[in-house]
Amino acid sequence: MTDSSPAAPRPRTLAEKVWDAHVVSKGQNGEPDLIYIDLHLVHEVTSPQAFDGLRMAGRPVRRPDLTIATEDHNTPTLAIDKPIAEPTSRKQIETLRANCAEFGIRLHSLGDIEQGIVHVVGPQLGLTMPGITVVCGDSHTSTHGAFGAMAFGIGTSEVEHVLATQTLPLKPFKTMAITVEGELKPGVTAKDIILAVIAKIGTGGGQGYVLEYRGSAIRSLSMDGRMTICNMSIEAGARAGMVAPDETTFAYLKGRPHAPQGADWDAAVEYWRTLATDDDAVFDAEVFLDANELEPFVTWGTNPGQGISLSQTVPDPAAIADPNERAAAERALEYMALTPGTPMKEIPVDVVFMGSCTNSRLDDLRAFASIIKGKKKAEGVDVIVVPGSARVRIEAEAEGIDKIVEEFGGEWRFAGCSMCLGMNPDQLQPGQRSASTSNRNFEGRQGKGGRTHLVSPLVAASTAVRGTLSSVADLVADGHEVDARYVSIEGATV
């Protein structure tokens, strides 16, 4: 080299920085890179064959100290002290317990204070942190990207690969910036942002990309709100979603059981501050959203991209130009039993489900409770509230949220995935319609023949009060007392 000055480092995005820091060996001739995994989360559904594969090959788990398991998908949310009735569910739980005992893996079982949805447990323990790689045999692993971690879901063969080697061969990705600038109106939340993003780019719009959520509207969200957004990155087809770590991230983490301490904490924060995307880094694609214009969002169809503002009407498929999308919309409306032109706010629901890895954290429960406090649920509507973890449940109870839910006429349940996917007994009956704070409105997802409208906790709560899909502003218009945070100065415009 003739030039003695050090070469300027190539400007990089957050995702590229985290990736580069985990390359064990660089793939040659188009082969994948071998990527080191910092944290492996395990649950009962996608792990049994992986452990069986290890057993057959006589391999140990390479790093039990980077692995943690919890029971969530199959666990009941009622009578958790009794044996699980459904034999397949019971078998999966029992198998996880035996495997964790055999391979020396830390497990939080039903009844344990740290038990809960795997994507709630990692962050609350302080295990999820900026600049790490996180995997789990579950597509909603993207949740952990809210901390500036690279986190993605994997299949069972890959679970086995990570258990055995703590690495994964991975192909490179493209980067997409999702910039949300402005200030959210009162009553508009993180859930509305992500539903609007997915409606905009489509369920395949993120395919092959790692999304980075940026802009003032993202910066102003709490960690719980950022997790809601990153959680649903997979519904846009993306491999992962990320938010650059900042003071909000550090404040959330500090003092958590597994957060770094003392000098390690200082070293970590110093490094974490370098992770933000460089000013002159280039994304492969960019999407912009105006936060000022956003309204409460709701899905009308059978995929998370089929969403509109709550103040709109059921769309008319005849107005959709693309023939495939039109046919999909026709099928969706038939399944959802909806007529084009019907105001979304006139649609009555049978069940309100408040929970899932998208919206079951303390912030979510507080928002829900603040709306229903002192009110009675609409007649004929079942209201089920499922905290994301046993710890969230206890923290919520300390604030009296359980009493608020019960006095409202709702059911306060034990932690788990519950009605998000109905692997346990919490299911919609055929033909029943829900307003659900979960992440997927696929046909039959919440129970055979069940019809799902994805909504935010605020919309779920307002809907539970009025019986039809509703926003906080509708409650105000009805003359209800509502927490001042959710009322706009101009009045009930949303």
Added chain:
Amino acid sequence: MEKVSTITGVAVPFRRSNVDTDQIIPAVFLKRVTKTGYDDALFSAWRQDPEFILNQPAYANPRILIAGPDFGTGSSREHAVWALRDFGFRAVISPKFADIFRGNAGKQGLLTGVVDEPTVERLWAELEASPGLEATVDLEARTVTVGNVSVRFEIDDYTRWRLLEGLDDIGLTLRDEQAITDFESRREAWRPTTLPAR
């Protein structure tokens, strides 16, 4: 994964084409929690028929399946390979395999060799003339031998190498285990550990 070089055992003349993975193992068996123990599930619908070839005493302990074209089409389920392996099969010979099935097989130590259709007919004729006859599949030489008939089969070099070396995906990664260990030695103290529990 066990190293594969020479497989000798009873060969089954399986006169069927388009054997899809739903026939190899129906979906009802996919709820299980193991990667083994699928021997009862293999071809479970066809095995209801007493005349089915695998119900014949001559084929009680088969090792090699000689099948018609388009073997393993349909669903990507890895269970199809597990079921064949659990039943005792170590090699399948066919004029054509579905891509996903063949990929799954190669990763799990089940040899898949391709021969043309006239050759399959010759192998079938030889085996049907003496039911229960043993065959030998030689991966090193890429040959399958039945009685007096010895023919070459095709298998790609990469899969052949992996089978000869006994390398599954994990085994391949662990060939470079030193690189993983080196990486771990540089891992910063602030990064998370789940143990001891705090």
